[in-house]
Amino acid sequence: METTSTFTLAMRRAGAYFKKPWNVVLLVVGVALTITTVSAMSAIVLDTVTVHPGQSDDPTGAGANCALFSTSTSCYTLLNWKNLFAPAMGKLLEVNFLTPLLNSVLLAAFACLVALVYGGIFAYLVTRTDMPCRKWLSAIFIFPYVMPQWTLAVVWRNLFNSAEVTGGSDGLLASVFGLRMPLWWCQGLFPSSLVLGLHYSAFAYIFIGAIFRNMDANLEEAATILNTPRWKTFLRITLPMIKPAIYSTTLLVFSSAMGSYPVPHYLKLSTLTTQYVSMNVAKAGQASILAVTMMLFGIALMVGNQLTTSGRKSYTTVSGKSGQISKIQLGSVGRWVIAGVFLVLTLFTSIYPIIAFAFETFLPNPGDYSFLRTGDPDDLTTKWWTTSDTNDSSLFGQPGILFNPTIWGGVRGQLIVAVGAALIAGTIGLLIGYCVAKNRRSKWANFVNNMAFLPYLMPALAVGVAFFIFGSSLGLFNTFALLIITGTIKYIPFASRAALNSMLQLSNEIEESAMIQGIPWWKRMVRIIIPIQKTSIISGYMLPFMTCLRELTLFMLLCSQTKIITLELDYFDEMGLYAYSSAINLILIVIILVCNTAVNKLTGASIDKGLGG
Amino acid sequence: MPAIELSHVTKRWGGYYGVDDLSLSIDDNAFVTLLGPSGCGKTTTLRMIAGLETPTSGKITIGDKVVFDSATGVNVPPNKRKVGFLFQNYALWPNMTVRQNIVFGLENDKTLSKAQIEERLEHVSSIVKIEPYLKRYPSELSGGQQQRVAIARTLAPRPDVLFMDEPLSNLDAKLRLEMRSELQRLHVDTGATFVYVTHDQTEAMTLATRICLLDNGLLQQYDRPLSLYRDPVNLFTADFVGSPSINFINASAAGSGSVIDLTLLEGKHLTFTPNTPLDLAAARSAIAADAQAQAAAEAERSKVKGYVKKENTESNFKYRVPTVDGNTDPAAEYVVGVRPESVRISEDGPLTGVVYSSMPTGMDTTLRIRVGNLLLTSVVFGSVDYALDEQVRFGFAGDGVLLFDAGSGKQVARGRLG
Numbered sequence A: 001m002e003t004t005s006t007f008t009l010a011m012r013r014a015g016a017y018f019k020k021p022w023n024v025v026l027l028v029v030g031v032a033l034t035i036t037t038v039s040a041m042s043a044i045v046l047d048t049v050t051v052h053p054g055q056s057d058d059p060t061g062a063g064a065n066c067a068l069f070s071t072s073t074s075c076y077t078l079l080n081w082k083n084l085f086a087p088a089m090g091k092l093l094e095v096n097f098l099t100p101l102l103n104s105v106l107l108a109a110f111a112c113l114v115a116l117v118y119g120g121i122f123a124y125l126v127t128r129t130d131m132p133c134r135k136w137l138s139a140i141f142i143f144p145y146v147m148p149q150w151t152l153a154v155v156w157r158n159l160f161n162s163a164e165v166t167g168g169s170d171g172l173l174a175s176v177f178g179l180r181m182p183l184w185w186c187q188g189l190f191p192s193s194l195v196l197g198l199h200y201s202a203f204a205y206i207f208i209g210a211i212f213r214n215m216d217a218n219l220e221e222a223a224t225i226l227n228t229p230r231w232k233t234f235l236r237i238t239l240p241m242i243k244p245a246i247y248s249t250t251l252l253v254f255s256s257a258m259g260s261y262p263v264p265h266y267l268k269l270s271t272l273t274t275q276y277v278s279m280n281v282a283k284a285g286q287a288s289i290l291a292v293t294m295m296l297f298g299i300a301l302m303v304g305n306q307l308t309t310s311g312r313k314s315y316t317t318v319s320g321k322s323g324q325i326s327k328i329q330l331g332s333v334g335r336w337v338i339a340g341v342f343l344v345l346t347l348f349t350s351i352y353p354i355i356a357f358a359f360e361t362f363l364p365n366p367g368d369y370s371f372l373r374t375g376d377p378d379d380l381t382t383k384w385w386t387t388s389d390t391n392d393s394s395l396f397g398q399p400g401i402l403f404n405p406t407i408w409g410g411v412r413g414q415l416i417v418a419v420g421a422a423l424i425a426g427t428i429g430l431l432i433g434y435c436v437a438k439n440r441r442s443k444w445a446n447f448v449n450n451m452a453f454l455p456y457l458m459p460a461l462a463v464g465v466a467f468f469i470f471g472s473s474l475g476l477f478n479t480f481a482l483l484i485i486t487g488t489i490k491y492i493p494f495a496s497r498a499a500l501n502s503m504l505q506l507s508n509e510i511e512e513s514a515m516i517q518g519i520p521w522w523k524r525m526v527r528i529i530i531p532i533q534k535t536s537i538i539s540g541y542m543l544p545f546m547t548c549l550r551e552l553t554l555f556m557l558l559c560s561q562t563k564i565i566t567l568e569l570d571y572f573d574e575m576g577l578y579a580y581s582s583a584i585n586l587i588l589i590v591i592i593l594v595c596n597t598a599v600n601k602l603t604g605a606s607i608d609k610g611l612g613g
Numbered sequence B: 001m002p003a004i005e006l007s008h009v010t011k012r013w014g015g016y017y018g019v020d021d022l023s024l025s026i027d028d029n030a031f032v033t034l035l036g037p038s039g040c041g042k043t044t045t046l047r048m049i050a051g052l053e054t055p056t057s058g059k060i061t062i063g064d065k066v067v068f069d070s071a072t073g074v075n076v077p078p079n080k081r082k083v084g085f086l087f088q089n090y091a092l093w094p095n096m097t098v099r100q101n102i103v104f105g106l107e108n109d110k111t112l113s114k115a116q117i118e119e120r121l122e123h124v125s126s127i128v129k130i131e132p133y134l135k136r137y138p139s140e141l142s143g144g145q146q147q148r149v150a151i152a153r154t155l156a157p158r159p160d161v162l163f164m165d166e167p168l169s170n171l172d173a174k175l176r177l178e179m180r181s182e183l184q185r186l187h188v189d190t191g192a193t194f195v196y197v198t199h200d201q202t203e204a205m206t207l208a209t210r211i212c213l214l215d216n217g218l219l220q221q222y223d224r225p226l227s228l229y230r231d232p233v234n235l236f237t238a239d240f241v242g243s244p245s246i247n248f249i250n251a252s253a254a255g256s257g258s259v260i261d262l263t264l265l266e267g268k269h270l271t272f273t274p275n276t277p278l279d280l281a282a283a284r285s286a287i288a289a290d291a292q293a294q295a296a297a298e299a300e301r302s303k304v305k306g307y308v309k310k311e312n313t314e315s316n317f318k319y320r321v322p323t324v325d326g327n328t329d330p331a332a333e334y335v336v337g338v339r340p341e342s343v344r345i346s347e348d349g350p351l352t353g354v355v356y357s358s359m360p361t362g363m364d365t366t367l368r369i370r371v372g373n374l375l376l377t378s379v380v381f382g383s384v385d386y387a388l389d390e391q392v393r394f395g396f397a398g399d400g401v402l403l404f405d406a407g408s409g410k411q412v413a414r415g416r417l418g
Helices: A006-019 A021-048 A079-085 A091-128 A134-141 A150-160 A172-177 A189-214 A217-225 A230-258 A262-266 A272-279 A284-318 A334-360 A370-374 A405-438 A443-457 A460-473 A480-505 A508-516 A521-532 A534-549 A565-575 A578-603 A607-611 B042-050 B098-107 B114-127 B143-155 B173-190 B201-207 B225-230 B235-240 B280-303
Strands: B004-013 B016-026 B031-035 B057-062 B065-069 B083-086 B161-165 B193-198 B210-215 B218-223 B247-256 B259-264 B268-274 B334-338 B343-345 B351-360 B364-371 B374-381 B391-396 B401-405 B411-417
Touching (some): A006 A021, A021 A284, A021 A460, A079 A284, A091 A230, A091 A284, A150 A334, A189 A262, A262 A272, A334 A578, A443 A480, B016 B218, B031 B042, B042 B057, B042 B161, B218 B235, B235 B247, B247 B280, B280 B401
Antiparallel strands (some): B247 B334
């Protein structure tokens, strides 16, 4: 019997461990992700106790501030917390913290409600009834999600604003029909949550629709044969089946709505995000407390997700074999009426914005809708697009959109960020999905999976703030590198989820049969795994790409306004060049739709496959 | 040459023992089936030998090479073990044609020239007769054809050892029968060692040169198929092997040597003549001593560092005596096991019963005979039928009647009963 020393034994075991490529990948990716995510998040927390240069409401000298602890270079204090929660003027707490917090929570909750009801009903109609035009409707139903989330907010503003109620120039309805909607309709909580809800209803549709589609119709038929009333079947059988989809939609929409900046910004609702932005310059430390608050919500949602996913397993039998889904008859009139209603709604949310943005770029002055009354083409202009006269004072020396280096530079920047983040996030996500599927029992694999998943439920602004502080300390501010890192971290979950779902569908034996024949790992990946699952893997790359293309909130703190196109919206709005921001929106939507259709047609990958329900 | 040797191999997940202290030696050129009910650890065993699963402890040798040893930390990856593996769901790569599926692994072997690869492809595809389909994709083939492609792919690298994990379970009954005989030919033609996992005892009986019967992670018996049938070491083996199942009859016994009085079937008396003289008391105390030794060994094991108590113990086999009303027959000290073909209907049989059901197939007839509340199964060869509720006389033929100790389930003796 040979005796082996403990050291050799340990070395051999480690050798065997690292001979498996997925263990190496998990270790490297896990450590890298943990360091980036944790240090970025702790950077915000640290920022709340940091004394910021030139803190305007800092009455005492710098020396007195180091009440908490100090290092040789900086000092730390609880002053920011004290200033926020026990301000010198009593009203400030309400204005700076309590109202924004309440608004954020209400906004997120109502957005969830709208998304679930609208998307859920639509999912049911498309999958389980004989409503006509289902294919076409479901294609345009997810448009609002593909488009930038502020699209509808801007459309809403341009449609309903009026000089009397909201100030500024008249919107379309006010100037053409003299229709003046009340203030609560034009801005604030109601339109914000409606707009965000419509934007995210695609999630509800994709998640709930996936379950409806896979659900074994026998489950409902069994109840029907037992003579159960239809409403009871729906309440007791159908609804519990889609519960997991409701949970995942709620979690995702809640965190996304909470972290949204542009929608409340355009519709003038004071939330944690807008308040953060307005306090960021003068009261950076206090603003970071708002970011920490958002982060806490993210963590709470994460915990909630853990709790619900453990229950979700019990529903895995749902994907039954019965292909015969009996469609519910809506009646010969009813089915057309319902289709008509959804047609109008989806046209308004999906097609109208494109037309409206295009139209706005031809208005001679913002809010000058005289063309609609006169029908005279002279009331329109192409100067915003084509002028090359940089001395025109109404354009502030900006050349026309077609020749504007700022705009096209921004488009280029946005594309660089989107491609970079998509390539990295997609690849890392693919590796994580693959390795976790290979190592389902390992605690470390689950930890890495959760670490990668964490940013998914973090409000975008909080992630932006974290990387702003983190990146600035590394001297990366205003670099594409920082934008790409941030985009990567935030959107890895999309890719890793898509990859994990597809890897779990792939029987282990497919790879083992190659392993036994001595085919090396890279060759198994390139020749077997990736070709088989290429559609969902491409979706894993496409989702981060699409999302980064139209991302504003996440990047707005990380670079100068002209670096990427989404940030230039505010840049031109501030100059009063509304035609330019409309054009930017139009350009963005067109790029996104073209990319989406191209990828879809070429590879069969699509957004809904990537989210994977 | 690849004789496969497992010694004290254990695989557990937490307290759940998938395979519990298994020692097994597989001869070169053998056709061994790992047999057992689902969840007994047979697939896990196979995967551990192939290197797809890492044992918790133990040692595995293939040929003269140690491929796994928990004591020295040796763990040879599956691709270095030079084995072939045929998967239950075939695991054909759907993105490659049949030809690519077969050739893909060969291209990886740098010692093979293009011409050699071509020759291998031709050879294996002619063995399993798939030449016409080489250009097709797996999804364009029927289940049986896919199975053949999977076999061809496994054979192409000419492995010395071939592992098969329930390869026939996805085929329909007729095709399964056909493939079974082809596998038998393949074993002879290739001269490789086959290790074959199945839960189908007929498959195991008909194919194997040796059967390794597992239950709940524990080795029950490792023997030639007919020995397993004729001379099962315990109630589980007796019950699992054979279709229709063996008859179990509760009995109490008295006497010693070559004349043992059995009281069974609701108070009837018969004489059991063991093939070798038997001392009942000694046999029982030997069984008790054995159990004690095992408990002591277990206690010894529990002292070793890293020991985890086995949680899945209560699923051990419990024998069942069929009754008319479905109630359990009160347990007795001994159990008599009689194969259905040994329950012989005859005019001068010592016992009487009533025909409870009769199922003729043409080749034979399976009868259920009712004695009081108890049911016995009998197989009568030839084209005969019986009227239900008809009274028949029967007895036990041959010297293959088995006597088991009810408590431990161990076989005590084989002999005649009359």
